[in-house]
Amino acid sequence: MIDSSILKLPSPVQQLTSPFLKQHNINLFIKRDDLIHPEISGNKWRKLKYNLLAAQQQNKKTLLTFGGAYSNHIHATAAAGKHFNFKTIGIIRGEEYNPLNPTLQDVHNWGMQLDYVSRKKYKQKNTDSFINDLKNKYGDFYLIPEGGNNKLALKGCAEIIEELENDFDTICVDCGTGATLAGMITGINYTTQLLGFAVLKDADFLYQDINQLLNNRNNIANNWSINLDFYFGGFAKTSPLLFEFIQSFKKQYNIQLDPVYTGKMFYGIFELIKQGYFKTSSKILVIHTGGLQGLRGYKEYNG
Numbered sequence: 001m002i003d004s005s006i007l008k009l010p011s012p013v014q015q016l017t018s019p020f021l022k023q024h025n026i027n028l029f030i031k032r033d034d035l036i037h038p039e040i041s042g043n044k045w046r047k048l049k050y051n052l053l054a055a056q057q058q059n060k061k062t063l064l065t066f067g068g069a070y071s072n073h074i075h076a077t078a079a080a081g082k083h084f085n086f087k088t089i090g091i092i093r094g095e096e097y098n099p100l101n102p103t104l105q106d107v108h109n110w111g112m113q114l115d116y117v118s119r120k121k122y123k124q125k126n127t128d129s130f131i132n133d134l135k136n137k138y139g140d141f142y143l144i145p146e147g148g149n150n151k152l153a154l155k156g157c158a159e160i161i162e163e164l165e166n167d168f169d170t171i172c173v174d175c176g177t178g179a180t181l182a183g184m185i186t187g188i189n190y191t192t193q194l195l196g197f198a199v200l201k202d203a204d205f206l207y208q209d210i211n212q213l214l215n216n217r218n219n220i221a222n223n224w225s226i227n228l229d230f231y232f233g234g235f236a237k238t239s240p241l242l243f244e245f246i247q248s249f250k251k252q253y254n255i256q257l258d259p260v261y262t263g264k265m266f267y268g269i270f271e272l273i274k275q276g277y278f279k280t281s282s283k284i285l286v287i288h289t290g291g292l293q294g295l296r297g298y299k300e301y302n303g
């Protein structure tokens, strides 16, 4: 049974205040999807929700999914398995970790069975032959793609928008694969601008990928765009400047960001505010997509 009483939904919206925001006459709000659950946090819950319901409906006992060794999605899936009584199998890209890193240690503790595959083999994870091999090895399972990204994920991410009680001029979200943004696009009205922030280098492929995810739908809003400028060297790459920003953000607003996703997005938003990108007295909502478990992979946070 999916007992949603353990989840903080709808996730709270808070206003951020500071001399900086006041000086630039910006009304900045944050939707705290990081608070949905301490272990099944952020957009990974949004993507899992309808997949878990489908798995339950289909009477599946096991969830199988894919990810890297620090993956927030692997972490959230293992936690969901623990809380909602699914067996979980994680197909992990690359070499076996011994000892386990903090992410894998958690998922192991929560009962996820780990199966490491070479990077080369991992690339074939969406092929029929690879999936048939997994079925032969593990028996029946409910398959969740890497990152949780499928049609049901979009439906869950649309609820980020559907939960809102107020209108905003701009809503910001960070983009890895863009699936979260795609889901939000399906829920948006035409008076709000959706602004994605890419956390990878050379991320203009996101436009094509998002359009593909939205394929065959009518009445899709085109009032969305993606800022490609604040990727800080590439996916999961960081810099002292980024860590400084995350620390000062925490001091000012008492909210923790992570260096892979939310830190880059907020850095970008603050730069755009300084540049006068948003019209004066704009109402901006930023989605805190969670991912704070990933902080433990950075020595800057381990002393």
Ligand SMILES: *Cc1c(COP(=O)(O)O)cnc(C)c1O
Binding pocket: 042, 043, 044, 072, 073, 147, 174, 175, 176, 177, 178, 179, 180, 181, 261, 262, 289, 290, 291, 292
């Ligand atoms: C996975 C993740 C994202 C990226 O979501 P996409 O749907 O792949 O764009 C953003 N923020 C956090 C914290 C994540 O874990």
